[in-house]
Amino acid sequence: MVGSATRRPLRADARRNYARIVAAAEEAFATHGAAASLEEIARRAGVGSATLHRHFPSRRSLLEVVSRDRVEAVCASAREHARTSEPGAALFSWLRELTAYAVTSRGLASSLLRDGRDADMLEDGGCGAILTATAGELLDRAQQVDAVRPDVRAEDLVAFVNAISLAVEGRDDGVQADRLLDIAIAGVRSQSCQHAATAPGAP
Amino acid sequence: MVGSATRRPLRADARRNYARIVAAAEEAFATHGAAASLEEIARRAGVGSATLHRHFPSRRSLLEVVSRDRVEAVCASAREHARTSEPGAALFSWLRELTAYAVTSRGLASSLLRDGRDADMLEDGGCGAILTATAGELLDRAQQVDAVRPDVRAEDLVAFVNAISLAVEGRDDGVQADRLLDIAIAGVRSQSCQHAATAPGAP
DNA sequence: ACTATAATCGGAGAGGCACCCCGTTCAGCA
DNA sequence: TGCTGAACGGGGTGCCTCTCCGATTATAGT
Numbered sequence: 242m243v244g245s246a247t248r249r250p251l252r253a254d255a256r257r258n259y260a261r262i263v264a265a266a267e268e269a270f271a272t273h274g275a276a277a278s279l280e281e282i283a284r285r286a287g288v289g290s291a292t293l294h295r296h297f298p299s300r301r302s303l304l305e306v307v308s309r310d311r312v313e314a315v316c317a318s319a320r321e322h323a324r325t326s327e328p329g330a331a332l333f334s335w336l337r338e339l340t341a342y343a344v345t346s347r348g349l350a351s352s353l354l355r356d357g358r359d360a361d362m363l364e365d366g367g368c369g370a371i372l373t374a375t376a377g378e379l380l381d382r383a384q385q386v387d388a389v390r391p392d393v394r395a396e397d398l399v400a401f402v403n404a405i406s407l408a409v410e411g412r413d414d415g416v417q418a419d420r421l422l423d424i425a426i427a428g429v430r431s432q433s434c435q436h437a438a439t440a441p442g443a444p
Numbered sequence: 445m446v447g448s449a450t451r452r453p454l455r456a457d458a459r460r461n462y463a464r465i466v467a468a469a470e471e472a473f474a475t476h477g478a479a480a481s482l483e484e485i486a487r488r489a490g491v492g493s494a495t496l497h498r499h500f501p502s503r504r505s506l507l508e509v510v511s512r513d514r515v516e517a518v519c520a521s522a523r524e525h526a527r528t529s530e531p532g533a534a535l536f537s538w539l540r541e542l543t544a545y546a547v548t549s550r551g552l553a554s555s556l557l558r559d560g561r562d563a564d565m566l567e568d569g570g571c572g573a574i575l576t577a578t579a580g581e582l583l584d585r586a587q588q589v590d591a592v593r594p595d596v597r598a599e600d601l602v603a604f605v606n607a608i609s610l611a612v613e614g615r616d617d618g619v620q621a622d623r624l625l626d627i628a629i630a631g632v633r634s635q636s637c638q639h640a641a642t643a644p645g646a647p
Numbered sequence: 648a649c650t651a652t653a654a655t656c657g658g659a660g661a662g663g664c665a666c667c668c669c670g671t672t673c674a675g676c677a
Numbered sequence: 678t679g680c681t682g683a684a685c686g687g688g689g690t691g692c693c694t695c696t697c698c699g700a701t702t703a704t705a706g707t
Contacts, residue, residue: 417603
């Protein structure tokens, strides 16, 4: 709304420092998780900690930028799934892919999604918004062919992936995450079987 | 294995300080979440921070003690559910109760369960072990009457509750948690309907 | 080229936290 | 009542986040 888009481009040195910080952060988050020391990141990037804080006012804003590329790649892959699979399978296999990423990124995506109130989740243009929007597209199609319960929302799906990656943080590997996601997927599947089953399967 | 159980009782003043710390921690965790400042807790309890660290070598050990009562109450309630409901309903309504507690306790239970490797989860006697054992009892019965898929484990159930409470931490209220739990419950429900439905519902 | 100037930097410092050392105090027992 | 070791807690260390502000430097304009 405000003309804040009229931002002159960063000065060359500022742009270089920005890139260095992002690179250092990428490495640090991968190694130490989302709680990595910002000071350490600044040190590794060869800049003062003030510079880091000027470019990234919060830990979250840094996580956001570091993840952005990967998140966008995963979302691009969603379009691939949508083209090559039927709606239900597309959604489910994309969720598996997303979960695999969320788990291996050491809770990175997780931290992105947290402490943003759910209201701005679809509006703030952050990774959470992108993911929710992408999930929403696949979800719509899956619901149209009755592969998924109609009362499930895109936020629920993202929240589940988020929840799972938080819960297995620091656990062995991805096996429990897979098991949990299987359960969640079974839970969102359309229970049209129930309609058919109530009659024959009733006790 | 070691005779460490032969611990003489704490001195009277130590016992008093211990209780004060637990009381202060209870309040602090409720107000500020599981990340509350330990120093602040010591201050409020009127003890030196060294005393706090002597009684509770880790944040987790303090969380453990603070939660213990509530967790045991919830587990006692499980036996109630088991007596008054059929196995499936008992498990599911108990899971709802547990989730409600986990969500309102500001991620407290969550932090308890985390960073304990899943191996010791059933052995360390902590809150996670109690919860997993309790869930296991209800789960067994539910699986015996085929109300729940046979491949679901007690750890999965606890992990789900844990995951959900982590994911909605700081969100509005418990509505999303309820929705997520509904999905998870639908996911663990026995899909005996599928056996009946594959034939008639097949495309 | 050269300068003026505003954008950017980063050392240093304030304030907090977890955790520990070690001299002091006092509860509990003989 | 006097001893003794269990328990205390002030204060220190090291790390963290975040900010202030004087020094630096890229860049537009001449």
